[in-house]
Amino acid sequence: GAVVSQHPSWVICKSGTSVKIECRSLDFQATTMFWYRQFPKQSLMLMATSNEGSKATYEQGVEKDKFLINHASLTLSTLTVTSAHPEDSSFYICSAREVTSGHNEQFFGPGTRLTVL
Amino acid sequence: AQKITQTQPGMFVQEKEAVTLDCTYDTSDQSYGLFWYKQPSSGEMIFLIYQGSYDEQNATEGRYSLNFQKARKSANLVISASQLGDSAMYFCAMSWNTGGFKTIFGAGTRLFVKA
Numbered sequence: 001g002a003v004v005s006q007h008p009s010w011v012i013c014k015s016g017t018s019v020k021i022e023c024r025s026l027d028f029q030a031t032t033m034f035w036y037r038q039f040p041k042q043s044l045m046l047m048a049t050s051n052e053g054s055k056a057t058y059e060q061g062v063e064k065d066k067f068l069i070n071h072a073s074l075t076l077s078t079l080t081v082t083s084a085h086p087e088d089s090s091f092y093i094c095s096a097r098e099v100t101s102g103h104n105e106q107f108f109g110p111g112t113r114l115t116v117l
Numbered sequence: 118a119q120k121i122t123q124t125q126p127g128m129f130v131q132e133k134e135a136v137t138l139d140c141t142y143d144t145s146d147q148s149y150g151l152f153w154y155k156q157p158s159s160g161e162m163i164f165l166i167y168q169g170s171y172d173e174q175n176a177t178e179g180r181y182s183l184n185f186q187k188a189r190k191s192a193n194l195v196i197s198a199s200q201l202g203d204s205a206m207y208f209c210a211m212s213w214n215t216g217g218f219k220t221i222f223g224a225g226t227r228l229f230v231k232a
Contacts, residue, residue, distance in 0.1 A: 032218060043208060044162075044222045057217070091160055097218065106212065106220060108154075108162040 002028045004096050006109035013084055014117055021079045021112045023094030030096035033077040034106075035069060038091040050077050084116045119144045121211050123223035130199045131231050137184070138194040138226045140209030146170075151192040152210040153183065155203075156225075162208075168192060196228075204230045 003026040013019050023033055031052050036044040048064075050056040050071035058064045066088075068080040077096075081088055091113050097106040120143040130136035142151065149170045155163040168176045168183045176183040184193040196203060206227050212220040 034220070038160075043224050046219065046221065049217060049219070093160075093162065095162075095220075106218075108164075111160040111162075113160065 002026070002096075002105075002107045004030075004094065004107045004109040006092075006094055006112050008112060009110065010113040010115070012115045012117065015085050016083055018080055018082045019084055019114060021081075021092055021094075021114075023077045023079070023096065023109050025075045025096045025107070028096075028098060029074040030077070030098065031074060032097050033071055034095045035067070035077075035079050036093045036095070038093060038111075040091075044093060047079075081114065084114070086116045089114055089116045119146075119211065119213065119219075119221055121209055121221055121223040123209050123226050125226045126224070127227045127229065129229045129231060130196075132201060133198055135195060135197045136199055136228065138196070138207050138209075138228065140192045140194065140223060142190050142192060142209075142211050144190075144211065144213060146213045146215050149211055149213040151183070151185070152212070152220075153181070153192075153194045154208045154210060154222075156206040156208060158205075165207075166194065199230045201230050201232060204228055 005024045007022045033050050035047045038044045047062045048056045048058045050069045052071050056069035071077040093111040094109045122141045151168045153165040166178045166181045166183050168185045180197045182195045206225045208225045209223040
């Protein structure tokens with residue numbers, strides 16, 4: 001399958017700072033990327049869907065001003081956690097697909113573990 | 118509303134035996150996909166198997182098979198000949214493409230394989 005990378009793999013930051021997480025599709029054009037959050041011992045929760053060149057669509061309850069998503073190219077989407085607080089500590093996972101793909105062609109990144117002190 | 122349910126928080130299986138992980142779903146869409154992912158402690162989501170809603174035959178991938186019962190809206194994962202390395206979290210997921218592609222995940226089942 002296709003490869004999706006995330007950077008960084010893990011990050012520790014102080015409360016109040018902003019953190020940017022990158023998601024890249026390495027060998028295909030990802031017209032759509034998804035951002036998920038996973039708290040310990042819980043399932044993946046979809047945060048937002050981003051389509052290249054347009055604004056992200058956020059799920060209910062997700063603060064768009066806090067979780068800024070940019071999908072400026074067909075191979076890169078970024079999630080910026082602004083003014084991070086300890087409750088934002090979580091595992092963030094992105095996935096990517098081409099718009100013409102079938103259901104089974106969604107590829108996940110390895111995840112980014114964020115710890116806010 | 119779309120929903121995925123996994124009712125088994127944890128399962129134990131003896132090495133070399135088969136185990137079934139349950140998954141039921143609810144959707145009003147006719148076209149959808151069902152998936153199983155394995156998540157080891159590293160956190161990476163490892164794709165195991167996929168079943169399309171129009172596929173008449175149950176999907177199989179090596180030691181993994183998906184018992185798809187459309188009328189009952191169930192998509193159980195069967196792992197044959199369990200190995201110690203199968204110990205992990207397993208998530209059932211469903212995707213659909215009405216109003217935009219989306220995937221939702223069940224709560225997960227933690228599988229413990231005993232030697």
